[in-house]
Amino acid sequence: xxxxxxxxxxxxxxxxxxxxxxxxxxxxxxxxxxxxxxxxxxxxxxxxxxxxxxxxxxxxxxxxxxxxxxxxxxxxxxxxxxxxxxxxxxxxxxxxxxxxxxxxxxxxxxxxxxxxxxxxxxxxxx
Amino acid sequence: xxxxxxxxxxxxxxxxxxxxxxxxxxxxxxxxxxxxxxxxxxxxxxxxxxxxxxxxxxxxxxxxxxxxxxxxxxxxxxxxxxxxxxxxxxxxxxxxxxxxxxxxxxxxxxxxxxxxxxxxxxxxxxxxxxxxxxxxxxxxxxxxxxxxxxxxxxxxxxxxxxxxxxxxxxxxxxxxxxxxxxxxxxxxxxxxxxxxxxxxxxxxxxxxxxxxxxxxxxxxxxxxxxxxxxxxxxxxxxxxxxxxxxxxxxxxxxxxxxxxxxxxxxxxxxxxxxxxxxxxxxxxxxxxxxxxxxxxxxxxxxxxxxxxxxxxxxxxxxxxxxxxxxxxxxxxxxxxxxxxxxxxxxxxxxxxxxxxxxxxxxxxxxxxxxxxxxxxxxxxxxxxxxxxxxxxxxxxxxxxxxxxxxxx
Numbered sequence: 001x002x003x004x005x006x007x008x009x010x011x012x013x014x015x016x017x018x019x020x021x022x023x024x025x026x027x028x029x030x031x032x033x034x035x036x037x038x039x040x041x042x043x044x045x046x047x048x049x050x051x052x053x054x055x056x057x058x059x060x061x062x063x064x065x066x067x068x069x070x071x072x073x074x075x076x077x078x079x080x081x082x083x084x085x086x087x088x089x090x091x092x093x094x095x096x097x098x099x100x101x102x103x104x105x106x107x108x109x110x111x112x113x114x115x116x117x118x119x120x121x122x123x124x125x126x
Numbered sequence: 127x128x129x130x131x132x133x134x135x136x137x138x139x140x141x142x143x144x145x146x147x148x149x150x151x152x153x154x155x156x157x158x159x160x161x162x163x164x165x166x167x168x169x170x171x172x173x174x175x176x177x178x179x180x181x182x183x184x185x186x187x188x189x190x191x192x193x194x195x196x197x198x199x200x201x202x203x204x205x206x207x208x209x210x211x212x213x214x215x216x217x218x219x220x221x222x223x224x225x226x227x228x229x230x231x232x233x234x235x236x237x238x239x240x241x242x243x244x245x246x247x248x249x250x251x252x253x254x255x256x257x258x259x260x261x262x263x264x265x266x267x268x269x270x271x272x273x274x275x276x277x278x279x280x281x282x283x284x285x286x287x288x289x290x291x292x293x294x295x296x297x298x299x300x301x302x303x304x305x306x307x308x309x310x311x312x313x314x315x316x317x318x319x320x321x322x323x324x325x326x327x328x329x330x331x332x333x334x335x336x337x338x339x340x341x342x343x344x345x346x347x348x349x350x351x352x353x354x355x356x357x358x359x360x361x362x363x364x365x366x367x368x369x370x371x372x373x374x375x376x377x378x379x380x381x382x383x384x385x386x387x388x389x390x391x392x393x394x395x396x397x398x399x400x401x402x403x404x405x406x407x408x409x410x411x412x413x414x415x416x417x418x419x420x421x422x423x424x425x426x427x428x429x430x431x432x433x434x435x436x437x438x439x440x441x442x443x444x445x446x447x448x449x450x451x452x453x454x455x456x457x458x459x460x461x462x463x464x465x466x467x468x469x470x471x472x473x474x475x476x477x478x479x480x481x482x483x484x485x486x487x488x489x490x491x492x493x494x495x496x497x498x499x500x501x502x503x504x505x506x507x508x509x510x511x512x513x514x515x516x517x518x519x520x521x522x523x524x525x526x527x528x529x530x531x532x533x534x
Contacts, residue, residue: 057289058346058347058348061346061347061348061349062346062347062348063348064348065348065349065353066348068353068356068357068360069353069356072356072360076360078254079253079254079255080251080254081360082254082256082360082361082363082364083250083251083253083254083255083256084251084360085356085357085360085361086250086256086257086258086357086360086361086364087247087250087251087291088353088357089197089357089361090247090257090288090291092339092342092343092346092349092357093197093288093342094288094289095346096342096343097288098289099345114220
């Protein structure tokens with residue numbers, strides 16, 4: 001029972017890497033022969049996708065730059081041009097924040113922040 | 127008598143929060159009246175419904191700080207330094223929307239004013255309006271919610287998702303001891319301005335802004351030097367019309383300019399930072415160098431302290447800024463070593479530190495943050511300490527007032 005429990009804990013990360021490689025096509029095939037590999041619920045899959053966001057964010061930034069350049073080719077002073085470049089700025093800021101968040105995303109630290117009393121996270125300094 | 131805000135179950139989204147009086151130890155600030163009301167039908171329903179109505183008189187007045195800075199909000203360095211002065215790390219609310227812009231720590235809550243956008247990204251594109259334009263923001267809602275939080279009432283604040291560009295369902299914000307509103311327009315609306323106890327404006331000059339944006343965006347695939355330049359140029363008219371005028375209302379302005387120590391410097395690594403502090407602001411006494419009100423120019427590098435190129439140069443003096451009397455403290459150059467920092471700190475006065483070396487300690491705690499070796503980090507830390515001093519003065523004056531009332 002204990003080993004099954006620890007295996008269950010490991011799998012969300014394994015399925016997260018699976019999810020990263022197959023972007024946009026969530027595989028919700030229940031593992032009938034391997035019941036310890038559980039299927040991610042929609043809430044968890046959404047959370048995993050947020051962590052993988054920088055790729056889609058980078059694409060959004062690229063696309064918004066192209067759109068802004070198109071919008072400004074007709075009339076550089078128009079509202080559309082200005083709004084388009086503002087969108088580029090907003091997305092670039094979001095992308096840079098996401099990159100910073102990724103930089104210090106240690107899975108063990110994140111787990112221990114919420115569960116400091118577990119065996120992996122106990123600290124003995126008194 | 128102080129006003130007692132009652133948390134009804136409706137305002138808390140039908141969740142009853144049970145607060146234990148032991149947490150506050152009935153300090154002089156808080157007068158907690160705890161009512162326990164258990165339903166008599168518990169045995170039949172199979173669950174107790176005990177609602178606690180906590181009445182906290184005395185800390186119903188939240189201290190509100192406004193911070194105006196370009197280019198959105200979030201986990202910016204200034205906020206992290208500010209919340210660290212009060213202790214604890216500010217984090218997004220647990221269990222809520224992962225794209226929330228709010229940061230919560232023990233004493234402070236930081237609200238991003240982008241959440242009060244009235245138009246989402248597609249709406250703004252349709253109307254041809256930038257986020258800087260007041261037409262894209264709901265100032266009425268901003269005023270109502272900041273007023274409510276200031277009086278100790280929890281609010282349901284909308285969330286603007288920067289990733290999707292949509293307005294997400296609202297999240298509950300409970301009134302903190304210190305509320306920081308950060309964004310593009312904290313001082314734009316007059317009513318919101320009157321609610322602020324202290325306001326700060328981060329004024330980044332065009333050359334420095336360009337250098338910083340290049341650093342930030344060159345890693346992105348689609349960006350090039352031209353696209354970054356075009357983006358800044360396109361936003362400039364709206365920025366100058368709507369955001370820049372707010373600096374005349376700020377109590378403290380942190381101005382970041384290119385250095386004067388290196389001729390023809392275009393790398394933008396060494397910065398000249400000016401801290402412009404308004405005179406006559408309640409609970410705020412400006413930092414000064416050697417002699418308050420006089421004009422000083424100071425180069426600390428010499429016999430007692432050796433600095434590497436380009437060195438450090440300080441100046442201090444009175445000035446006028448948009449018709450107001452101000453004191454300006456300026457630092458040009460970079461810190462290379464710890465002893466430079468402690469040497470400088472020992473010569474500044476009115477820092478509102480609790481012990482000698484507190485500024486240095488705070489700077490060292492976040493040595494990996496950008497600006498930790500120049501005036502931006504130094505002045506941000508000093509402003510953080512000033513805000514702590516302001517908060518303590520305000521709460522002290524509030525507890526003094528009811529005492530006087532009981533004496534009379």
